[in-house]
Amino acid sequence: KPVILTCAQSTGKLHLGNYLGAIRNWVSYQEGYECFFGIVDMHAITVPYNPSELRKSSLDCIAQYIACGLDPAKCSLFLQSHVIGHTELAWVLGCLTPLGRLERMTQFKDKSRKQQDEGSAGFIGSGLLTYPVLMAADILLYNADRVPVGEDQKQHLELTRDIATKFNETYSPTFKVPEIDIPKQGARVMSLQNPQSKMSKSDPNQAGSIYLLDEPAVIRKKFQSAVTDSDPDRRISADKQDSGIPNLLEILSAVSGKSIEALEGEFSGASYADFKGAVADAVVDLFEPIQAKYKAISQDKSELNRVLKAGADSAQKRAYKTMSKVYRKAGFVERI
Numbered sequence: 001k002p003v004i005l006t007c008a009q010s011t012g013k014l015h016l017g018n019y020l021g022a023i024r025n026w027v028s029y030q031e032g033y034e035c036f037f038g039i040v041d042m043h044a045i046t047v048p049y050n051p052s053e054l055r056k057s058s059l060d061c062i063a064q065y066i067a068c069g070l071d072p073a074k075c076s077l078f079l080q081s082h083v084i085g086h087t088e089l090a091w092v093l094g095c096l097t098p099l100g101r102l103e104r105m106t107q108f109k110d111k112s113r114k115q116q117d118e119g120s121a122g123f124i125g126s127g128l129l130t131y132p133v134l135m136a137a138d139i140l141l142y143n144a145d146r147v148p149v150g151e152d153q154k155q156h157l158e159l160t161r162d163i164a165t166k167f168n169e170t171y172s173p174t175f176k177v178p179e180i181d182i183p184k185q186g187a188r189v190m191s192l193q194n195p196q197s198k199m200s201k202s203d204p205n206q207a208g209s210i211y212l213l214d215e216p217a218v219i220r221k222k223f224q225s226a227v228t229d230s231d232p233d234r235r236i237s238a239d240k241q242d243s244g245i246p247n248l249l250e251i252l253s254a255v256s257g258k259s260i261e262a263l264e265g266e267f268s269g270a271s272y273a274d275f276k277g278a279v280a281d282a283v284v285d286l287f288e289p290i291q292a293k294y295k296a297i298s299q300d301k302s303e304l305n306r307v308l309k310a311g312a313d314s315a316q317k318r319a320y321k322t323m324s325k326v327y328r329k330a331g332f333v334e335r336i
């Protein structure tokens with residue numbers, strides 16, 4: 001089976017965009033691929049953070065993914081810090097990565113600028129710069145064929161491909177050069193409060209995001225207060241580009257499987273309030289079983305530990321194979 005690898009940071013709460021744009025696709029990949037899903041907790045310490053919150057959110061994140069349908073029996077769910085090899089491989093790859101390339105990465109420029117502005121007294125750890133090398137290691141350690149990511153991760157994936165090629169040329173063919181896999185549908189769910197920017201974990205305005213664990217009443221309230229327009233023409237139409245209507249139609253279409261045109265027909269003549277109510281109902285129904293499953297799993301600490309141990313064991317097996325090869329090619333003496 002071809003290998004799929006995908007990684008997610010454990011910081012922040014999962015939202016409707018994460019679900020429709022990413023997690024839902026990951027769930028469908030479990031059938032045809034050998035899947036490795038890593039929670040990349042080591043990436044989380046590249047910016048200021050709180051250790052006890054990190055520990056809590058890493059476990060919480062795993063519980064949410066299982067609740068969404070990632071099945072520990074069909075894929076390896078693991079924490080990056082549990083598998084030996086990620087940082088080791090990152091070191092070797094870092095020695096092949098030009099410094100200037102890292103300094104030019106968009107995410108580094110954004111995040112380092114933000115840190116300078118946000119009172120870390122100008123401190124920028126070198127981990128923020130070498131982050132993309134660790135990410136390349138996360139992927140190449142499993143010799144993945146495909147990596148499903150959002151548009152925002154494209155630049156990091158291109159670097160990963162170049163690093164793989166550089167290693168293969170410097171030593172000998174070792175790594176598959178992984179395919180970048182960006183979804184066509186649900187790839188960009190917008191904020192309910194600002195339809196011009198995407199729904200985001202790091203958006204401080206929580207009213208703009210529907211979180212996976214929001215209570216039904218909260219979900220309904222957020223949809224009712226979603227920004228639409230003040231157009232006297234109250235049509236529900238996807239071509240009202242400057243309003244929040246196309247985003248609400250996209251969401252309902254992605255959740256219900258009905259086409260945008262069918263929905264425009266179904267809601268012609270409906271009030272905005274009724275339309276928003278229908279979108280809210282669909283999302284409440286979508287999240288209800290996920291929330292129930294989450295409640296059950298998150299209370300079962302021993303089951304979570306079992307999942308993490310099994311995931312780490314199978315990931316470690318594959319990682320170990322890669323690392324023996326890499327160390328041998330790099331010229332290190334075999335450890336007896």
Ligand code: ATP
Nearest residue numbers: 017018021022149150187188189198199200201202
């Ligand atoms: P942050 O704002 O901190 O970057 P995020 O909301 O973008 O957080 P990530 O953890 O970066 O969330 O992304 C997890 C996955 O969800 C990625 O594959 C990403 O492409 C996808 N994703 C994130 N936001 C959206 C969105 N609004 N619509 C569709 N997919 C999204």
Ligand code: MG
Nearest residue numbers: 150152200201
């Ligand atoms: Mg993001």
